[in-house]
Amino acid sequence: MAFVLHLLACIFGAGAWVAINGLWVELPLIVNELPEGWYLPSYLTVLIQMANVGPLFVTLMYKFKPGKLNEIYVIYFIIIVGIVASFLLGFFWRETTWVAGQIHSTAFLILTFFLSLVDCTSSVTFLPFMMQLQAQYMTTYFIGEGMSGLIPGLLSLIQGVGMVKCINITQSANGTPNVENSTLGQNEFETQYLPANFSVQVFLFLLSVMMVFCLVAFVFLTKLSKKENLNRSLLQSAVTLNSYSTSENLSEPSDQGHTDTQKQDEPSYVDTTSGTEVNKTTYSYGQYILIYFLTAWVNALTNGILPSIQTYSCMPYGNLAYHLSATLGSMANPLACLIAMFLPNRSPVVLVLLSLLGTGFGAYNMTTAVMSPCPILHDSAWGMALIVISWIFFIGTLSYVKVMIGVILRSQSHSALVWCGAVVQLGSMIGALVMFPLVNVYGFFKSADLCNTQCLS
Template sequence: MDLLVHLLACIFGTGSWVAINGLWVELPLLVSQLPEGWYLPSYLTVIIQMANVGPLFVTLMHRFKPGKLNEVIVIYGIVILGILACLLLGFFWQRTTMIGGVLHSTAFLIITFFLSMVDCTSSVTFLPFMMRLQPKYITTYFIGEGLSGFLPGIIALAQGAGMVKCVNASQTLNSTVGNSNDTSGFQQMETQYLPPNFSTEIFFFLLAAMMVFCLVAFFFLTRVPTILEISRENLVASSVNINSSETTTRNDSSTLGPDPDRNTTEHNEGAADTQCKEESYTISQLVFIYLLVVWVNSLTNGILPSVQTYSCMPYGSMAYHLCATLSSMANPLACFIAMFVPRRSLLLLGVLALVGTSFGMYNMAMAALSPCPLLQHSDWGDVLIVISWVLFTGTLSYVKVMIGIILRDQNYSALVWCGAAVQLGSLVGALVMFPVVSVYNVFKSSDCNTKCSF
């Protein structure tokens, strides 16, 4: 039963961000087919943050009308909405509309808004729901949340999305000078996108299937407390029978004194429980924790995703694929590490956040140098950018998991406000990056004709 609940919690966690993470890993293919091109990531970050009306509504209801919002019904509603949105993306993602004389992928962007509302709202509903289960399942949930980026990444890698090659497109200019014919030729490099192994439509249908698994897992998780309660009652009944038999036997035998081993064990267990429950934080520490949540999520959900194409694509499509896939693998790996090596020290978490920020700064610097980043035509450049993205995601994912575990031990409201802080950080990051990327054009794209001098 315990293993089954762990499995259900993991599958339930994958549905939290699997749809949006799926869009991010599919970007190498989407940017080549949608009219927004390299600006698409910045559009996505803004649309995702506009969808914060969902978690804002849930948070306000929790604050001003506590107990009025049925959490289970909300989760059922948003998961079903996620399934429908993924299916609609599969059918309409390429539909475009002319707006202000510019072609836009309106169907894709509108459906993405509703899909984003699903994933954003999961931050303030999925975690609080896990409060109904034992604390040991929260880490398993975070592992599933990490897999929500890893599984679409594996599918995108198998799809071969966005793989490109440079082809010589030769043109010949003939000019006649006097009575002699002078033929001069020049070569121009052309970027060709290789066809994927399977279509984007199939990819979106696979995302819908993952959301279906999430719905099924949640259905059974809502039954788990009842099952556990029945099992607990049976265990208590068995213990009562055993204790009754032992009491009868002891009463029939000679009178014995209290069992010192039993008293010691009960004392130690009680002390351990008391220590766990009495662990609390000061106001300044809680402020630091929530600021850390805002900062980490502004980096991972808003700032760096907006420039990933500029940071990775100049090193080639393979480097981009490895960055997207391996960094998504770093997320569940960090959750596994948090399960076996939990460290609640706020100082350590602050240091790890600083380390992750340093790797993020390197990624941002390479994006700012696009289309000619450091070590562009060197294997070391490819290795460094991949390692930097992996460590950036891994270290900050560990910080997020440990903060979730810390707040899980506080109370229900702590997790709700944690979800709100997650969305606030994501919103701030997106609002900062959108004008930088899409309005002021600070970052420059690269193609096969880009000439760099070092």
């Protein structure tokens, strides 16, 4: 039963962000077909931030109308919306209409908004639902959430997304391009994308199938969680009755008041794995502020700031460096969750140090992006190795921090996890809004042309 619950929790977590992560990795193919071109990522960023109306509504309902919103029904609703939207996207993603005198991919943008609404709202519904299961399944959920980036990344590698070749085009005397080398003109190279192994439509249908798996996993999780809650209640009643009987037999009447005071001063809960009563860790107001600040900061880096400049950071080192950074970085996420399962550390000091370490790797990645198209060691194998390793450790260390924060808040209360999800979205939104004008308005970052960029040594 434990193995089945772990598997279901992992599949359930994978459905949290699989749709939007899938669209991001598919962009190199999509932008060549839609009229927005390479401005499409900026549209996606705006749509994702608009979709935060979903988690905002859920959070306000939890705050001002507690008990009125059934999170299980909300989860069913958003997963079904995700299935329908991703399925329709496979048919209508190329459809365009005229809007304000310009042609736009209206169907793609509208359906992407609904997918963003699903994924953003999952942050404030999926996590609180996991409160119904034991703490050990929370880590498995985060492993699945990491898989929501890894699985689309692996599919894109199989598909051959973004693979390019350099075509030698020589400008002839009359100005017509000729692929064959010639001494009549100046040699130039043109970057051309290789055809994919399967279409964008097939990829979008695969995303829809993954959302179906998420729905099936959730159906079984709700049924099994009810059984587990019943067993937990019976076990807790037995432990409480046993503790009461033991204290009555062993305590003197004169010591009864002292015993009750001690029980009130040391909050405890029942560990359903061992069937024993253990002390519950309490945190001060300042520690809560620190934990939520780390949540916002880490998610701003991993979901908003660094993803928007990954191409500028990696592409100067070559197409291989970009794909290794994206794929191995996605693998680092579930690996960090596994490490958190076997080597957990809830110390706020350790989490702060790990956050600083991850921020350091992020700063190196940002530096290479700022220096694009000619970052340090751009023409060296050491440069490619360093950028790949930096992205792996950036994602890995901060993923560990996110998992441990989730475990800490899970041990506190249901509302703590709701606010955790809200802060996750807030941090991600701030990071994206900070980077949007720098990347898309002011052109602060310069892209590298793999075939024509020349840098001074």
